[in-house]
Amino acid sequence: MVPQHTPALPTLGGRKPSYRERVADALRAALIAGELRPGEVYSAPGLAARFGVSATPVREAMLDLAKEGLVDTVPNKGFRVTVVSERELDEYTHIRSLIEIPTTASLATTADPADLEALRPVAEEIVSSAASGDLIAYIEADLRFHLGLLSLAGNGHLVEVVRDLRRRSRLYGLTALVEAGRLEASAEEHLDLLDALTARDTERTREVMTRHLGHVRGMWAAR
Known part of the structure; x- marks a missing residue:
């Protein structure tokens, strides 16, 4: 179960992380811990409900994770967690x-x-x-x-x-x-x-x- 909180992670470049960055950090942690499973598709509203936050920062954070290669976008559905060999x-x-x-x-x-x-x-x-x-x-x-x-x-x-x-x-x-x-x-x-x-x-x-x-x-x- 994903905890209903937004974490405090290390500051980035000496500054306090933005809300979007904190949500992205929480999503990364869930992904790394295996809470978000490889190959499965997750919607931004579904993840937002799970984390107890609004859908907009989740959608923006998932786009950041897509740029890092951690998830792929699935049109009209959400995001699929990439598989690591x-x-x-x-x-x-x-x-x-x-x-x-x-x-x-x-x-x-x-x-x-x-x-x-x-x-x-x-x-x-x-x-x-x-x-x-x-x-x-x-x-x-x-x-x-x-x-x-x-x-x-x-x-x-x-x-x-x-x-x-x-x-x-x-x-x-x-x-x-x-x-x-x-x-x-x-x-x-x-x-x-x-x-x-x-x-x-x-x-x-x-x-x-x-x-x-x-x-x-x-x-x-x-x-």
Whole structure:
């Protein structure tokens, strides 16, 4: 079930996101979490009712997602969620591992401990969202955490590349993990990662990040 709220996500370029951008972020999160299923057609009024907002910002947001290749427009019907192949998911995982593992590991020696600790409430939010089964809140907090962490490396282009890869991904297995009571354990890896970083343990950080991305790919595969 999609929560009846409009999320607060990271600011874009130092400014507060517009209402349309916030709706688009919520739709992306629902799509990534598998709440919006590949191949299915959704109408703007139907999604608006589901999110508790008006149809106009939903229609505008879906057009933004169409430009990103996340959905296709279906004349007189709405929008169809695009299908992502296993090969594409493998490629996304490979690119993310090449970027995120070494970058995150390097933060163990370069990041300000205060900046790392500032991310702990977000990591705890990921865990609480997993415990309550709120998949949209889980995706939103996970995005804030990982992009916030990568931003500490000081490379804005790197952050945008990872943001785009995450937008194109699909975490098909989240619902199954919630039902099996396993999502909370996966969520706690974010706290493990912070503990390794604040301990200045580069190898431990690399190990946790590698394992975490492996679990993410597993969730992508669990259709």
